Amino acid sequence: MLKKTVLIIAVLFCFVSVSIAADLTPVKLPAPVTKGGRPLMQCLNDRKTDRSFSTKKLSAQILSNLLWAACGINRPHSGKRTAPSALNWQEIDVYASMEEGLYLYNPKTHTLDPVVQSDLRKHTARLPQPSRSSIIGAPLQLIYVADYAKMRTGISDEDGKFYSATDTAFIGQNVYLYCASEGLSSIIRSFFDGNSLAKEMKLRNTQKIILVQAIGYPQ
Numbered sequence: 001m002l003k004k005t006v007l008i009i010a011v012l013f014c015f016v017s018v019s020i021a022a023d024l025t026p027v028k029l030p031a032p033v034t035k036g037g038r039p040l041m042q043c044l045n046d047r048k049t050d051r052s053f054s055t056k057k058l059s060a061q062i063l064s065n066l067l068w069a070a071c072g073i074n075r076p077h078s079g080k081r082t083a084p085s086a087l088n089w090q091e092i093d094v095y096a097s098m099e100e101g102l103y104l105y106n107p108k109t110h111t112l113d114p115v116v117q118s119d120l121r122k123h124t125a126r127l128p129q130p131s132r133s134s135i136i137g138a139p140l141q142l143i144y145v146a147d148y149a150k151m152r153t154g155i156s157d158e159d160g161k162f163y164s165a166t167d168t169a170f171i172g173q174n175v176y177l178y179c180a181s182e183g184l185s186s187i188i189r190s191f192f193d194g195n196s197l198a199k200e201m202k203l204r205n206t207q208k209i210i211l212v213q214a215i216g217y218p219q
């Protein structure tokens with residue numbers, strides 16, 4: 001009897017978890033606006049790291065433009081991106097952590113695909129310092145994750161780390177420049193608790209978080 005009750009509770013628990021995860025629906029982003037913006041030289045002049053953010057959310061259009069600038073497809077005939085990658089492996093996945101949950105950016109469909117229905121932004125800082133609370137309160141944390149399964153097999157660990165770091169940096173700089181163009185604040189960070197964040201994100205064992213970048217309006 002006890003066994004049966006435990007089994008029923010376990011089944012109910014699974015059902016509730018699945019339906020909660022299913023609540024986070026895919027987001028079809030509006031087409032990115034790929035014209036205009038401030039001149040490149042002005043953006044380079046204004047590119048900087050910021051550490052205080054307003055909690056104001058980003059509009060769907062800003063999110064669309066930002067993700068396309070990060071690593072969207074700019075040559076549909078070849079599927080190549082705004083950011084280069086070693087041997088065109090495209091091994092860096094961009095996850096978007098927002099209040100409503102965690103999504104994976106899919107450049108092919110220009111959608112945000114649901115991953116976890118939970119606000120994981122607090123897991124993107126390791127230290128509970130006051131300056132961190134403004135950073136993790138930013139409406140968007142982009143989490144750059146290398147998937148080593150997408151790289152050539154047989155590559156050394158050292159080369160894998162090198163290419164995933166350089167490929168992430170190009171994406172991060174694209175985001176910094178887009179932020180400079182739009183008057184948004186941004187900070188890229190390596191100081192986070194990678195193990196606990198990876199667990200919360202339910203990453204596979206071929207995946208590794210490289211950097212995290214906060215984006216929002218200035219405070």
Ligand SMILES: Cc1cc2nc3c(=O)[nH]c(=O)nc-3n(C[C@H](O)[C@H](O)[C@H](O)COP(=O)(O)O)c2cc1C
Binds near residue numbers: 048192
């Ligand atoms: C790979 C990398 C990792 C970084 N990690 C952190 C970090 O963990 N915490 C932080 O406050 N800033 C971090 N930064 C931001 C740097 O401190 C910042 O870029 C530097 O002070 C220069 O400032 P600027 O970006 O305004 O030129 C990181 C920057 C890079 C490129």
